[in-house]
Amino acid sequence: MWPGAxxxxxxxxxxxxxxxxxxxxxxxxxxxxxxxxxxHPSMIEPFRERFLKAYPQGCAxxxxxxxxxxxxxxxxxxxxxxxxxxxNLVSGVxxxxxxxxxTVLAIAIKLARRPDIRxxxxxxxxxSDANVTMANFTDPGHSLGGQFDSLRDPxxxxxxxxxxxxxxxxxxxxxxxxxxxxxxxxxRGADVNKAARFGISRTPLQQAAELxxxxxxxxxxxxxxxxxxxxxxxxxATALQFAAIHGNCEMASLLLDHGARFDVPxxxxxxxxxxxxxxxxxxxxxxxxxxxxxxxxxxxDKQCQSAMRLAExxxxxxxxxxxxxxxxxxxxxxxx
Numbered sequence: 001m002w003p004g005a006x007x008x009x010x011x012x013x014x015x016x017x018x019x020x021x022x023x024x025x026x027x028x029x030x031x032x033x034x035x036x037x038x039x040h041p042s043m044i045e046p047f048r049e050r051f052l053k054a055y056p057q058g059c060a061x062x063x064x065x066x067x068x069x070x071x072x073x074x075x076x077x078x079x080x081x082x083x084x085x086x087x088n089l090v091s092g093v094x095x096x097x098x099x100x101x102x103t104v105l106a107i108a109i110k111l112a113r114r115p116d117i118r119x120x121x122x123x124x125x126x127x128s129d130a131n132v133t134m135a136n137f138t139d140p141g142h143s144l145g146g147q148f149d150s151l152r153d154p155x156x157x158x159x160x161x162x163x164x165x166x167x168x169x170x171x172x173x174x175x176x177x178x179x180x181x182x183x184x185x186x187x188r189g190a191d192v193n194k195a196a197r198f199g200i201s202r203t204p205l206q207q208a209a210e211l212x213x214x215x216x217x218x219x220x221x222x223x224x225x226x227x228x229x230x231x232x233x234x235x236x237a238t239a240l241q242f243a244a245i246h247g248n249c250e251m252a253s254l255l256l257d258h259g260a261r262f263d264v265p266x267x268x269x270x271x272x273x274x275x276x277x278x279x280x281x282x283x284x285x286x287x288x289x290x291x292x293x294x295x296x297x298x299x300x301d302k303q304c305q306s307a308m309r310l311a312e313x314x315x316x317x318x319x320x321x322x323x324x325x326x327x328x329x330x331x332x333x334x335x336x
Contacts, residue, residue, distance in 0.1 A: 095128050240256070
């Protein structure tokens with residue numbers, strides 16, 4: 001009721017008019033009023049006092065759109081963010097997910113102009129859930145085209161797959177490469193072993209390895225990440241398999257030092273790869289040698305034959321020949 005009159009009172013910085021409008025029943029729960037107040041700093045505290053008096057328990061859902069807009073524009077919007085916290089709007093249902101489960105915390109990680117650990121910490125202090133599962137997203141309007149993303153399977157450079165994708169704040173921070181935010185979320189209880197199932201296609205460690213981020217891989221391992229966690233059923237890879245794909249011997253050695261096993265099966269279907277196969281398919285000579293050395297001998301013949309076929313198919317003849325040579329040395333009598 002009378003939002004225009006209340007806004008006029010704010011613009012004029014006219015407290016008697018504001019109080020008269022409130023006495024006549026004017027509502028203060030209009031997002032447009034927040035924008036008006038921030039443009040008139042002298043009205044912030046008077047408006048806050050009157051708002052909290054009118055809504056001592058808060059006003060469910062009020063200010064969420066403004067919060068999201070301010071988070072996206074942060075840190076340029078830091079003054080507005082401060083006001084929203086002062087009004088106790090960054091709390092309760094405003095921190096919960098929308099119909100897709102997407103939260104203000106997730107938006108702060110993914111869509112803010114510059115992800116800011118101080119803002120993330122304030123949102124966690126206010127009650128944001130570090131373990132919420134939500135649809136993956138690209139913009140605050142959630143123009144998802146359905147809850148599906150089109151992805152290229154990292155294990156096959158020629159295939160394109162479509163699968164339902166969900167995520168968590170920790171997975172988003174890993175995707176953004178924000179090690180400090182990853183560390184903060186872990187300190188606040190984020191699950192470092194969130195399973196790759198029910199729409200989530202990577203564990204945190206698998207995602208960090210897929211992105212070839214050694215710093216975050218190391219951080220997750222120090223905090224108890226399961227180095228041998230199962231993959232998603234039809235896509236993905238173990239952390240060691242991803243390290244083999246990238247040919248990152250330092251990462252592979254770190255994973256092996258933490259107990260990574262060679263016998264954890266790859267995903268089902270045509271794109272699953274054992275570490276040796278992944279290294280051969282992607283032309284990783286040093287990785288093949290490392291895996292062979294750590295294994296203290298040959299891998300099973302079927303796996304070696306598959307790795308050689310993949311290497312040959314993608315033109316990595318040196319990898320094919322290296323595996324053949326290693327097999328021959330191991331058996332003393334290898335024949336094609």
